[in-house]
Amino acid sequence: MGQTSRIRTAYQVLVILLVGALTPGRGIAQHEEKLLTAVARQSVVQISAQLYVSKGNQESYRLSMSQLLLITTEESPTAGSDNPRPGEPEIKNWKGSADLFDTRTGIKTHLAGLTRLLHRTTVTMGPGGFEASPDGTWLYWGTSTSRSSGIWHAAHLDGTHYRKWNYIPQEDRFFLDDRHLVQISYVDPVMFVRDLQNPEKDRKYRTPEQARAVLTRFASQQPVFVDVYPQQMGVAPVDYARITIYRSEDRLQWLCHQSDPTLKAPEAVETRKIKIPEEATHKDSEIWFTGCEVSPDQKSIFYEVMFSRNTPLSRQPISQELWVSRADGQGLHKIGYILAGPDKQDSFNDLLVGFQWLPNSKQISFFFQGVDYVVDAKTE
Numbered sequence: 001m002g003q004t005s006r007i008r009t010a011y012q013v014l015v016i017l018l019v020g021a022l023t024p025g026r027g028i029a030q031h032e033e034k035l036l037t038a039v040a041r042q043s044v045v046q047i048s049a050q051l052y053v054s055k056g057n058q059e060s061y062r063l064s065m066s067q068l069l070l071i072t073t074e075e076s077p078t079a080g081s082d083n084p085r086p087g088e089p090e091i092k093n094w095k096g097s098a099d100l101f102d103t104r105t106g107i108k109t110h111l112a113g114l115t116r117l118l119h120r121t122t123v124t125m126g127p128g129g130f131e132a133s134p135d136g137t138w139l140y141w142g143t144s145t146s147r148s149s150g151i152w153h154a155a156h157l158d159g160t161h162y163r164k165w166n167y168i169p170q171e172d173r174f175f176l177d178d179r180h181l182v183q184i185s186y187v188d189p190v191m192f193v194r195d196l197q198n199p200e201k202d203r204k205y206r207t208p209e210q211a212r213a214v215l216t217r218f219a220s221q222q223p224v225f226v227d228v229y230p231q232q233m234g235v236a237p238v239d240y241a242r243i244t245i246y247r248s249e250d251r252l253q254w255l256c257h258q259s260d261p262t263l264k265a266p267e268a269v270e271t272r273k274i275k276i277p278e279e280a281t282h283k284d285s286e287i288w289f290t291g292c293e294v295s296p297d298q299k300s301i302f303y304e305v306m307f308s309r310n311t312p313l314s315r316q317p318i319s320q321e322l323w324v325s326r327a328d329g330q331g332l333h334k335i336g337y338i339l340a341g342p343d344k345q346d347s348f349n350d351l352l353v354g355f356q357w358l359p360n361s362k363q364i365s366f367f368f369q370g371v372d373y374v375v376d377a378k379t380e
Contacts, residue, residue: 036322036336036352037368040375057096061130062365063139063157065358065374068101070108071118073126094122094143100157103372113159114139121153121164134296134359135178138196142167154181154196163199168192171255174296176218184252186259191252208253208266215249222248224269226294226327228301239287241274241303243329248298272329276305295361299327300379302335302364304355320352322364326379335375338368 057073075095098114101107118127125144132139139157144150150167171186181194191211195201205211229242246254250266257265276287291304303323319339325332338352354367357377364377 034334034336036338036366036375037371037373039336040366040373059128060101062356062358063100063130063132064136065360065363065365066102066104067136068103068372069130069139070099070101071127071130072097072099076126093119094126095119096126103374111157111159114155114157115159117155117159117162121151121162127153132359133175133178133181133196136359137178138181140181140196152183154194161197163196165194165199165202171258172251177221184255186255189252189255189259205252208250208256211252212249215251218248222298224248224327225251225254225298226301227254228292228294230289230292238289239275241289241292241301241329243270243272243274243301243327245269245271245328270328274303274325274329274332276323277332291355293355293357294327295357295377296359297361299361300377301325301327301329302355302357302377303332304352322352322355322366322375324364324377324379331379335364335377 059071061069061071063069073094073096075092096115096118098111098118100109100111102109122143127141127143130139130141137156138154138161140152140154142150142152144167151164152167153162153164155162168183168185168190169187170183171189172182172184174182176182176193179195179197181196183192183194184190185192188206191205191214193203193205193214195203203214205214224245225248227244227246230238246266246268253264253266256263286308288306288308289303290306292301294301301324303325305321305323307319307321319337321337322335323332324335350369352366352368354365356365357363358365358374362377363374365372365374367373
């Protein structure tokens with residue numbers, strides 16, 4: 001799900017809580033309260049969050065703790081036939097710009113090489129889904145074309161070392177290291193390992209046994225992977241999070257089972273059901289987990305939580321909070337909160353939005369009231 005869609009859904013969840021239940025307010029001991037905006041670090045300049053999230057023709061992607069990639073669309077690509085008949089529209093490439101924004105200094109640098117590359121390679125639908133490799137050497141993104149359902153692209157940030165390959169519908173993707181990208185498709189299913197430096201070394205693995213042999217070599221760096229529910233915005237709010245831990249080498253087998261439940265599921269290392277500790281809540285509180293996300297290194301999980309009360313006539317504000325635990329659910333603790341009252345539901349700026357792990361798995365970024373924040377996410 002895209003960042004903008006996640007923000008809209010977060011807003012919808014809050015409206016449901018406010019209008020459907022009219023249950024704002026909550027009670028956690030005051031000495032435990034930490035305003036999230038007070039413990040987080042904000043960008044050196046305050047720019048509207050709409051700049052980063054979506055402003056009609058502009059989207060942003062966080063590449064590191066201090067770097068935001070800004071993609072601005074100046075002219076949308078035009079769909080059409082590759083060999084148009086008289087009167088039919090011709091395909092026109094995407095036109096726009098790619099810029100790098102440093103949140104520490106407030107300096108925006110135009111990426112001329114990447115911009116030229118995007119102009120040359122993007123048709124029908126604009127580029128999206130940008131993601132940086134762990135050390136920041138590679139940039140990975142997707143586009144769509146008229147002749148196929150899409151293309152995946154990779155290049156250095158300056159637009160050099162470009163390569164592409166045909167689109168595959170993917171259920172899972174992650175970097176084994178700074179050079180190797182794994183894509184696991186839910187069609188078949190099948191696992192691809194892309195060598196971004198050398199396409200001739202790309203490999204395809206069709207069986208869990210084949211994939212297991214490859215992933216075992218990288219298990220020392222990432223021994224397990226974590227399945228957590230609710231995984232993202234868009235699901236009905238629940239009062240718990242379910243964590244299931246599997247061995248990294250069983251990743252394709254897990255997906256095979258997800259696609260076809262009649263196939264054997266991998267054996268879980270551990271399964272836990274996580275709830276907010278009772279001592280941290282008021283007896284009249286209702287708790288809603290509106291989203292969870294596992295860190296890139298699979299060692300930590302953050303939880304987006306809302307608290308409301310069961311008193312229908314209460315007009316106190318709802319508390320929107322960020323919690324963190326280790327991947328096994330242990331060390332669950334609150335990082336901070338904000339109060340999102342019933343009179344504030346008309347604006348995304350009154351919500352914590354756009355939560356995401358930074359590539360280093362040590363910080364979480366978010367937006368609040370037009371400011372970009374980064375907070376440490378140390379587990380206890």
